Amino acid sequence: MTNGHRFVLAGVMGWPIAHSRSPKIHNHWFGQHAINGYYAPLPVEPGRLDAALRGLSALGFAGCNLTIPHKETALRFLDQVDESAARIGAVNCVVVGKSGELIGRNYDGYGFIASLHEAAPGWRAEQAPCVVIGAGGGARAIVDGLLEAGAQEIRVFNRSLGRAEALAADFGARVSAYGWGDREAGLAGAGLVVNATSQGMVGQAPLDLSLADLPKSALVADIVYAPLETPLLAAARKHGALPVDGLGMLLHQARPAFRDWTGVMPEVTPALRATIVATL
Template sequence: MSDDLPPAQIHHAPLAGVIGMPITHSRSPRLHGYWLDRYGLAGHYVPIPVMPEHLAEVLRNMPRMGFVGANVTIPHKEAVLTLADTVTDRAALIGAANTLIFRPDGKIHADNTDGYGFIANLRQNAPDWQPDRGPAAVIGAGGAARAVVASLLDSGVRELRITNRTRLRAEQIKAEFGARLVVYDWAQVGNMLDGAATVVNATSLGMQGKQPLRVPMDALSPDALVTDLVYTPLMTPFLTEAQARGCRIVDGLGMLLHQAAPGFERWFGHRPEVDDDTRRIALE
């Protein structure tokens, strides 16, 4: 019967997914699937393993297959910028995209919501956080760190200290983001925390299977807010020590959840709530 319907009357549930390699570790399918069920929305969200040499071809074909968008993870977050038709200012500034929207004409729009997710996580879990209360200190200079730096500066941080094991990468971020940044040698990371009001681990150190993040925290003020982008485990040794020193801490899971919300809204038409149930589903 449906074969006799004119094309305008055939409606397909929107498709979205996450592109990466490897992709089996991603929590995004579980998260978006939960939101689709929770709000009774038509749609599907699937993991899509893609080798770098196939990325351009896959992106060209996804809109034709009914996809309305996709999240992008390692190792494709930089490469998609060169393949997109339009790129938001923040994605261009960060140098990476994590959210794609496929327009009806097949054009690809690239955005980066990592910085939004980072700030939304802080504001949800430390509502009295004031970005201009003192310097921010960011450990790391990779793609995630760039998103954090951009969002902290945008939020009103007046001085941002940054360090990285390879100092050149931190210097490159300073060159791009400007005079509010102060670069510290990796050996001075303990000094960087002195007087800092907001402290961020934006490296993968401390993640399960990785080396721990070894930072002398003697100079850390108990008034500081300390957060870690790592969320496996939720309580990293870095957060555990900060908490023992009296600091407020915010784990990294909320950033993952909040960065997913804008894309979900664009693809499926409903802004999802990030609450305790959402956290529980993401951790299962």
């Protein structure tokens, strides 16, 4: 598709931002679909987000992604926030509307569920309890995505119990919070366990979780994608369960954002995945 005179500008606001893979993802799609456009890393200091967001319309941006530390703060600077972003309490995609209004969305939950379906097309959220380890912003998006996908029971385990309890209270009766010490017993009968903490990331300790009580038929997903195979995913492989890496979530959350800005829903292809894997 060639867009004639239109030039689509988008980017990602974060601090720091140089590490972000999003420019590579979106610029790959601009090229693949022959759309005139560019996606830029946008270093925005904490405290300057309001001014940066207000500048999007004047600069002719179609929108932007938001990453650490701006996802939660952005809520108060936007003109509209969709239901999913409001439930999660964080925005990862901003769309500039026709009148310059700023609309906040959150596609992290969508990206997570899409990554599970890509890895295991037969997996169904409602078939067995889902276990979420962690209760931060990523965990909230995953819980929202799982509920939207039909999960009937979500067990949340977090180091700080109060945060897990607050998450469960926000998302209703299908979500329950449990103490950190019970996380291994909580794997019994589960169809999915997901690490939504920062544990296992390069430079961090592995997630402390034995999979002994997890059914071998379960999926083991990690929100962390650097390294691509975290110690948890290596343990899942050894256990006989299917590992699902965090890169799928990152790639799939980008698709509807690109669609919102350009009108084209792009695909996650092996070529795109290989391009990003080469940067890890």
